[in-house]
Amino acid sequence: MRLSVLDLDFDTLPEQLDQPEGYDGAVVLLRLDGLPCGQAVVWYDQYDPDIPLARQLAQAANSSFWERWVAREMGVPAAEPIPHRQPSVAIAICTRERPDDLKRCLDGLLAMSIQPPIVVVDNAPRTDATRDVVAQYPSVRYVVEPRPGLDYARNTAFDQAEGEIIAFIDDDAVPDADWISCLLRNFDDPLVMAATGLTMALELESEAQVAFQKLGGFGRGFKRVTYDAVVIDPFDSWKAGAGVNFAVRRSAADIVGRFDLALGAGTTAQAGDETDFFRRLLAAGYKIVYDPQAMNWHRHRRSMEELERQIYGYECGSFAILTKALLFERNPRALARIVRWWRYQIPALLRSARKTGGGHLPFRIPVVQTRGACAGPGGYLRARQKARQA
Structure with a gap:
């Protein structure tokens, strides 16, 4: 699957969407008055060039876009901070x-x-x-x-x-x-x-x-x-x-x-x-x-191997933080977080094991997450020792 990435202002839309060959659809950042406020996913096999583009994007837009659009139509200004000074x-x-x-x-x-x-x-x-x-x-x-x-x-x-x-x-x-x-x-x-x-x-x-x-x-x-x-x-x-x-x-x-x-x-x-x-x-x-x-x-990682390492790394890092909080900050809430994570992860692992086929990914996310979580404590302790020796 390949998707185009488009950046469009809803008030100045083109008449039609280009449909480049080899792409299945488009993820569209939607702006109002130049400000990002939502997104829409348009599938090219469902896109009808005879229907106004604004109507099709509006139907596909998420709730954030609609909230901002309704607020604008009602004359409610966007809640934006007005700084008194700009720091260096x-x-x-x-x-x-x-x-x-x-x-x-x-x-x-x-x-x-x-x-x-x-x-x-x-x-x-x-x-x-x-x-x-x-x-x-x-x-x-x-x-x-x-x-x-x-x-x-x-x-x-x-x-x-x-x-x-x-x-x-x-x-x-x-x-x-x-x-x-x-x-x-x-x-x-x-x-x-x-x-x-x-x-x-x-x-x-x-x-x-x-x-x-x-x-x-x-x-x-x-x-x-x-x-x-x-x-x-x-x-x-x-x-x-x-x-x-x-x-x-x-x-x-x-x-x-x-x-x-x-x-x-x-x-x-x-x-x-x-x-x-x-x-x-x-x-x-x-x-x-x-x-x-x-x-x-x-630019997201382009290969499945990189994506798998990324998911593994996030969970490894998460448990490294919990290890730091528990062992070196003496924060008992870290232990409660660990227990809660496993409470939800074990059922996810069991569901993953019961599934047939690999789905759209060549790896099972709960398995990769669990491997990362198990590696996190040891990874942090080794990294901490190395940092102290540097």
Whole structure:
């Protein structure tokens, strides 16, 4: 299955949708007055060019689009923050040996409506490919972090990037034109320590990319939400946003500590670094704002092998965080979370074992998740010991 990815304003739609050969349909980001407010999935075998496109998109649109459309028709203005001042900001890209993705990301950043300084942190490079890409952009600063691990790179960004706010974007993501300005507008409240945004699929060219999007992708919805420890359990901090798209106050590192070097990509814990950082912010009484207008586009992993590793890594990272909270923070609630996870996972494993055939994936998700969860505690302990020896 292949799907087109389209970005359309509902008020200025084309007369018809193009139907490129080899594609089964399209995932359409819907905007109203230029602002992202919902999405629709259109299947080409059901698309009728004789019916107005607006009608077909409206029928396929999700509830977020309709809520915003009804509010606009009733004259209810969108609840958008109006900042009194814009804090200084720097953008950090932590990367390793993905020059093509990095170039696309930098091109997008330099096309934004405002131009803050950009720092590229090259994490344990094996070649000069990243350096060569950055050399094409005189305004972009290049920094090497020789120790492998995403959080070594992120902590280096705290040291090297100048600004009250540090905005992080993955090298395989591309920002929307107003990405950084929409993130920054959420920091008027001094209790807001981080802001996150909506991430849409940049392409859906492979079965693995479509499958990841069906599983939820990086989507967190189209409504702006302010999270604190009252709204969500800090252990559910992943709901507040993803590491592909977030900004954080520099002072947050002084308050709750830096990113944990025993978590994240490049460690035996696999993932969980920004989730743990968000968890600590919420547990300390601070807020995180999810603002869907701070949007970027992510190139999902293209192969099933990469998707399987990604699902495995997320669960490994999740249990690494629980291990950290239980053993090193003496938080008994972590044990309750572990018990609750297994309470739901064991039935999922049994249901998966009873199913015949592999479905649309060449692996069983509950099995992969369980393998990751079992590897998480040991992965964290090994990564923690390695980080202490570094």
